[in-house]
Amino acid sequence: MQHGKYRFIVGFLAAPLALYAIFVIWPFIQSIYYSFTDWTGLSPDFKMVGFDNYSRMLEDQIFWDSLGHSLIFALLLPLVTLGLALFFAFMLNVGGRRRKGAAIAGVRGSGFYKIAYFFPQVLSIAIVAVLFAFAYNPNEGAINGLLRAIGLDSVQPQWLGDPDTALWAVMAVLVWSTVGFFVVLFSAGMASIPKDFYEAALLDGASRFTTFFRITIPLLWDTVQSGWVYMGILALGAESFAVVQIMTVGPGGPDYSTTVLVLYVYQTAFRDGQAGYATTIGVALLVITLALAALVMRVGRRERLEF
Amino acid sequence: MGSTSAHNNEGLGRRDLIKRSAALGLIAVPTMSFLSACASGDSGGDEKVDKGKKTEKNPLGVNEGAPLEIVIFDGGFGTKYAEDAKAVYEKTYPKAKIKFSSTQKIRSQLQPRFNGGTPPDLIDNSGAEQMDMGVLVGKKQLTDLTPLLDSPSIDDPSRKVRDTLRPGIVEMGQFDGDPVWIMYYAYTVYGVWYSETALEKLDATYPENWDDMLALCAKAKKKGVAGWTYAGKHPYYLPFSLYPFIAKIGGREVLDKIDNLEPNAWSDPAVKAAFEAYYELFKKGYILKGTPGIDHIQSQTAWTQGKALFIPNGSWVENEAAKTMPADFKLAVGAPSGLDSSDKMPFGTIWASGGEPFIVPKSAKNPDGGMEQLRIMLSEASSKNFTQSVKSLTALNGGTDGIELTPGLRSATAALEKAGDNVVNPRLQDWYVKLQKEQIGVAGLGEMMAGRATPAETIKKIQGFADAAAKDQSIKHYKHQ
Incomplete structure (x- = not known):
């Protein structure tokens, strides 16, 4: 077994590692390099400008605004989405009334709910954003229409x-469109928790509340944690860009209220023709994403339970 | 969910494997970076096609057999007009092979080609994905179009192309100094757009001063019709009527100062008066409810449905809103209503300027062909074809004789005639896109017209943005000549 082992491993890893290096790591390094230049993105000539872009970034109010919004996205979005998803998944699998023959069961109609929750996931985020932009139309949109229908004529937000x-409206769309995926993910996780644990707990008189916090959460922790990282990246990356860009057209909402870092990178690079400065913001985004992932891994580290 | 842990029997655990492969990756990366060339460092080939012989028919000296590549923005004007003009080129130079393509994604398609040094010969750089003109000019990526302007016009060889154009077109193509980098092909009239039918229903005519405007709005309000609406999510439509309004009150120098980013340009009393007049529309409830939350299409639809009388817009609105516009709408454009009799410029002062910017890249292989194609497009025949098919004027002065004009176009032509020399042409929107659209437009005017900021606060805020733009060394600055 030991014989030729390294050759074997290298043989398998070389190709994927090379691809990873070319398409992931190399662009990172390139953008770090460009962040020290005044490249416009529209012509091949540029020169090094040292830390100019970085000092400019630190004085850029819109950078700080977008950073703030991105951090709100990254902190709040996982919390709300995963919290809701956990609750729904628990209700679908364990939370129902006790029925004959089964110690635990989901609420009535849980099969239907599972599909209903997952449904937004099959729509592309761009379509979801466009649909919600219509729904949020203050005059003809569905949401204000609903408010009028129930007699709240005086409550007609813009x-x-x-x-x-604006920021909360955008965030709600992201929650709506991602929560279903995590309901299904957590349901799968819960299905692999042995039923005996619940039975034993229920025999001892534990409430649903207790079983959720003492059995479900600890045994599901790994899944929740990866969900958190995934959600954090989504909140900092492409998804937040799509909803902000599509729903709050313009610079990112009225008075910069929804602009996020990815959008700002995009606008600086492509609208303003300042690719060098844009990569600087991109580097800041990279640092924040890495820090966030590290933080989640660190804080979330628990002793692994084997069962 | 079960979990397995690494068994420490075979010497190399999973964890070790990951660590070692990561280390391998770290070594691999820098090596790669030295091997592959810098993606943006290569300026590509710069060879041009040979020049052809200059003749009377071919004043630009186009190489008759040289291939030509044209990329057209496929937007509100479509591409038919350009294809028709291409057919004329093909007829004139049968040996030339023309590659014609259209896209909505000008930037995504062409930016890499600029970086690679192989751009097409003629580009309609328009739409949401327009490449920043200031940067293209600043980085010397464009061909000076002066030879085109000085060449004889197709219809009348005794006149230069330059002399056949509408006011402001040549100036708009200049950034600093004499070279003309951009040829704006369409000609847009901005102003306050309305339905004559809607005004007739109120027994009203278009108000020439602000008191009449407010009175008319009050009258409309009683009938449940709002006075104004605008593209709430794109409040940079407001300047289409607000800027000429400012010029009318305080003279065109006020707008020039604003364009030149002079200190305190926005503190001019004319700006304050105009802002306060618009703010009054909000305060008196003359703005259609919900306007700040709707986009340009939604606002235009509300307006064509008769929910509001006036909308600041450009002459493209006739084409863009055609689907929802009732047949008896009688579209018309008004120059901004003045403030009072002390205004410096007469009623009729209007903003009109070029649209659909065509450029010939510096490193194009066949720049003469690109310019020749523009010369063809600026002939009366092509211009009429454009006007008829897309309901817009072109940069060619006149050129509407003998063709049936649509109501909006007729009104725009009449407005231009009335304005005469009093056509203003604010440049903020092509010199400083970010300042104009998201800072003055969204963060400034948008907030004011939604009632979330007073005119005084807004002016201070906008002046702050303008000062920051004037100080910003990373953007190129321009001045009115």
Whole structure:
């Protein structure tokens, strides 16, 4: 077995590692390099400018605004989405009334709910964003229409047109569109928790509340943790870009209220023709994403339970 | 969910494997970086096609057999007009092979080609993915179009192309100094757009001063119709009527100062008066409810449905809103209503300027062909074809005789005639896109018209943005000549 082992491993790893290096690591390094230049992105000539882009970034109010929004996205979005998903998954699998023959069961109609929750996942985020942009239309949109229908004529928010509500409106769409995926993921995780644990707990008189926090969460911790990282990356990356870009057209909401780092990178690079400065912001985004992932891994580290 | 842990029997655990492969990756990366060349460092080939012989028919000296590549923005104007013009080129130079393509994604398709030094010969650099003109000019990526402007016009060889164009077109193509980098092909009239039918229903005519405007809005409000609406999510439509309004009150120098980013340009009393007049529309409830939350299409639809009388817009609105516009709408454009009799410029002062910017890249292989194609497009025949098919004027002055004009176009032509020399042409939107659109537009005017900031606060905020833009060394600055 030991004989030729390294050759064997290298043979398998060389190709994927090379691809990874070319398409992931190399662009990272390139953008770090460009962040020290004044490259416009529109012509091949540029020169090194040292730390100019970085000092400019630190004084750029819109950078700080977008950073703030991105951090709100990255912290709040996983919390809300995963919290809801856990709750729904628990109700679908364990939370139901006790029925004959089974110690635990989901609420009535849980099969239907599972499909209903997952449904947004099959729509592309761009379509979801466009649909919600219509729904948020203050005059003809479904949401204000609903408010009028139940007699709340005086409550007619501008939604995406108001700096106080725009960010939350955008965030709600992301929650809506991602929660289903995690419901299914957590359901799968819960299905592999042995039923005996619940039975034993219920025999001892544990409430649903207790079983959730004492059995489900600890045994599901690994899944929750990877969900958290995944959600954090999604909140900092492409998904948040798509909803902000599509729903709050313009610079990112009224008065910069929804602009996020990825959008700012995009606009700086392609609209303003300042690719060098854009990569600087991109580097900041990279640092934040890495820090966030490290933090989640660190904080979330628990003793692994084997069962 | 079960979990397995690494068994420490075979010497190399999973964890070790990952560590070692990561280390391998770290070594691999720098090596790669030295091997592959810098992606943006290569300026590509710069060879041009040979020049052809200059003749009377071919004043630009186009190489008759040289291939030509044209990329057209496929937007509100479509591509038919350009294809028709291409057919004329093919007829004139049958030996030339023309590659014609259209896209909505100008930037995504062409930016890499600029970086690689192999751009097409003629580009309609327009739409949401427009490449920043200031940067293209600043980085010397464009061909000076002066030879085109000085060549004889197709219709009348005794006149230069330069002399056949509408006011402002040549100036708009200049950035600093004499070279003309951009040929704007369409000609857009901006202003306050309305339906004559809607005004007739209120027994009203277009108001020439602000008191009449407010009175008319009050009258409309009683009938449940809002006075104004605008593209709430794109409040940079407001300047289409607001800027000429400012010029009318305080003279065109005020706009020039604003364009030149002079200190305190926005503190001019004319700016304050205009802002306060618009703010009054909000305060008196003359703006359609919910306007700040709707986009340009939604606002235009509300307006064509008769929910609001006036909308600041450009002449493309006739084409863009055609689907929802009732047949008896009688579209018309008004120059901004003045403030009072002390205004410096007469009623009729209007903003009109070029649209659909065509460029010939510096490193194009066949720049003469690109310019010749523009010369063809600026002939009366091509211009009429454009006007008829897309309901827009072209940069060619006149060129509408003998063709049936649509109501909006007729009104725009009449407005231009009334304006005469009093056509203003603010440049913020092509010189400083970010400042104009998201800072002045969204963060400034958008907030004010939604009632979330007073005119005084807004002016201070905008002046702050303008000062920051003036100080910013990373953007190129321009001045009115």
